Amino acid sequence: MEQAATMRSVLNKERASRLEGSFGNEKNYYLLQKVNARNEHTEKC
Numbered sequence: 001m002e003q004a005a006t007m008r009s010v011l012n013k014e015r016a017s018r019l020e021g022s023f024g025n026e027k028n029y030y031l032l033q034k035v036n037a038r039n040e041h042t043e044k045c
Contacts (some may be wrong), residue, residue: 027033
């Protein structure tokens with residue numbers, strides 16, 4: 001049980017890192033560095 005929880009934690013961290021890295025790379029590719037979602041109106045797509 002403890003081993004499964006540790007594995008789940010490691011996988012969650014890896015997934016989050018790849019997802020955030022992918023999003024950052026896309027922002028750089030499309031020159032969106034200055035696009036910020038700071039309020040409720042701009043957060044919605």
